[in-house]
Amino acid sequence: MSDIKGKILYEWLGEGCIKNLQFSDPSQLTGDPYDIAIIGAGVVGSALAYKLSQYSLRILLVDEKFDVGEGTSKGSSAIIHTGFDAAVGTLESRLVTSASLMWHELSEKLKVPFQQCGAVLVAVDDEQYNQLDKIYQKSLDNGVEDVKLLTKNEVKELVPDVSPNVRGGMSIPRESIIDAFSISIAFSEIALTNGVDILLGSRVAAVTESGNSVKHLKMASGKEIPAKIVVNVAGLGSSKIAETYGGEHFDLNPRRGQFIIFDEASRSIVNKILLPIPTAQTKGVLVIPTISGNLLAGPTAEDFELGDKSATATTIDGLELMLKGASKLFPSLTGEPRIGSFAGVRCACKQGTYQIRYNDGLPGILTVSGIRSTGVTSCPALAEYLIEGLKKECGVSLKPDPQAVDSRPESSLPGWWKHPYEKNGAVKARPDYGQIICNCENISHGEIIDALDSPLKPFTLDAIKRRTWTQTGRCQGFDCTMKIAELISEHCGIPLDKITKNGPGSEIVSR
């Protein structure tokens, strides 16, 4: 990506931000109104920016966090669902099912690690066993036709250490796993290359309209950015913004999902996603291989009030519950070494899933919310669906941009997926590919430098974590955190004591 047409800016004037990326005045962006401003750079917002960047349009992608994909999108099970169990006939089911067929080819273009590992639905008692036929029929109704009912012995063959209580199951061969962190990053990088401007660390406080139907994003800092069309895909932040432009009322709440992460050594015991059969009481706990070679058990489903900061915290009880639930499917998991835990929040909406409202409150505003946990899968199909709608409902004219690219260069593949030092001659050409910084995942100095030089110019510890997979291994940063902080400091010209985990307030040194 030698020729990047868009601008990347961060609204952070402190010493913790790279100097020449600081957003201090709207004139750094544009004089004329943007054709489209997208609020929210999660999987959906960044997918939309990517798809729209294929056309001759001036686009802004803005997010309050200091990296893309740092809200709901960062804490998921990282499964690409087939949609076999979705509510038949809903928009969500349609988009998930059609998107699941896109990811094979799309992941190649985006250079996002992806693996079709398949899933097995496991019934461990009579009540669950009796439901299998119904679930099988539902899969067919959802257009997922390659599912297969399994006998007890067939399940055991696919999953040798499965619970001895297994009664039967169903295989869903196209359920896949993906590097969910890389999705928003890849979409945004390509969008930026095609000329989309990206503004991070900037919270939209309100959207208003002036004459001649131009909308204004009013930032919390007081700055204003004009745009003709505004798309509000701000996840859990979307309802508050919608109030400011008089959009139809809807209620959101974070629904927490806690996960346990198991050591890489445990990955050899399960290589398929194990799904429980939902009962009247609970949806159950999944066992999920991750693309980076770990195992997950989770998630919980706990509702919080909007704005409750504890929604992303883990709890001892929650993790115990996950371990207990997962061991119902796979008992030997209890003895496996655990290395970490995390909690993600789904964007739950009382008015229903996939709330999509064109000309909401004001003409030219599109509100999208309630994507709950399916956005990782559905985002490419949802983006196409939204673009059709923008054309029809808001009169956006779509003229293909002949110079636009739709893929990332080969070098964007994360190092943990294909270690550069394994390539012949790579270390000779770049000796720092042989200098290992993260000892758990064997990530080199060179890979961290490449991440710092990548299009969005990330400079927080978490942003580097999501690009390189450092600090995620069994030592959870014991060995590498300070070395990475030093590297960021040196490479980006940020004083070491001003390096942050994820933006102002999370400095490694307290004031």
Place this chain on the structure above:
Amino acid sequence: MNSEHKFNVAIIGAGPAGIGVALGLTKRGIKSVVLIERNDDIGGVPSIYKKKKSGIPTFINWIRGRVIFGEDYAGWLHQKLSKTDVRIWRASKVLRIDPERKSITLVNSEKGPLDITANAVVLACGAREKSPVEFGWLSGARSGRIFFSKNLLELIDQHDILPLKKPVVIGSDLNAYAIAAKLKQSGAEKVAIIDNRQRPKSPLFSRLYFRLWKSKPKFHAHVESVTFKGNGAPSAVVLDNGTSIPCDGIVLSGDLIPNSELALLARLKMDIPSRKPMVNSNFQLSEPAIFAAGNILGGFHGAEWCYFNGLKVAKKVAEYVKNG
């Protein structure tokens, strides 16, 4: 294979234990020994405890009968090693070992990925501090400023930065009291120590020793669960009895977890969840050509114990390679 890449004994890790093994082997006349260290310099954990004017010496050196700085201890080991013909490969990361072929795959900036073979391999990889989930009784926000004590030392000793003024230290072993003293000495206002034990794990005499350095952290005993509060950074920890301790950061200093990944990934016999490799009385793992020495064996041991253990393991390794 190039003869340059064939060794009699390969030692992985050049801390006190690994250096002890190397010196012990030299003493017994074993030639062709390579010491592989992933960091830029040898010396292991002691080397990060720098000699500073405001610092506190915490490394016991019975041989010379005094308490010295870690950096000095590492220097003492280094000096002994420099009189031998042990090959030292720095900044070289071992990716995997293959016990059957007795081969080691490593990577460094000069050579890229590279295979070497050895008649015996000694794992002297040391240990790391427990992560929050490994403690099992810590939960809450995953904010900034949650440090391992090693990370903290790197900031204080190498960069002269004091990251925390009101820290809460989790764990009460010798290391926890040492880091509490270090923080106090470096200017921290108030230090609290929390553990799920009834009494501090660190023995009384060492706690008294740190009092000499004006460090008297408040100990909160028998805490069954701790919740971290705060957004960007911790603002308080809340104990199970409701006590809220305001803080500006957290230091994790629990029991140590052996760096036994190479053995784990080579499917050698391990104890889970302690991650101790299983060894016989000769310090051999389930594959007889693979030995272990130092803190990788489990427990909490000082540098000198590791050094002496290295000498002991060297005796067994020497017998093994001599008998072919």
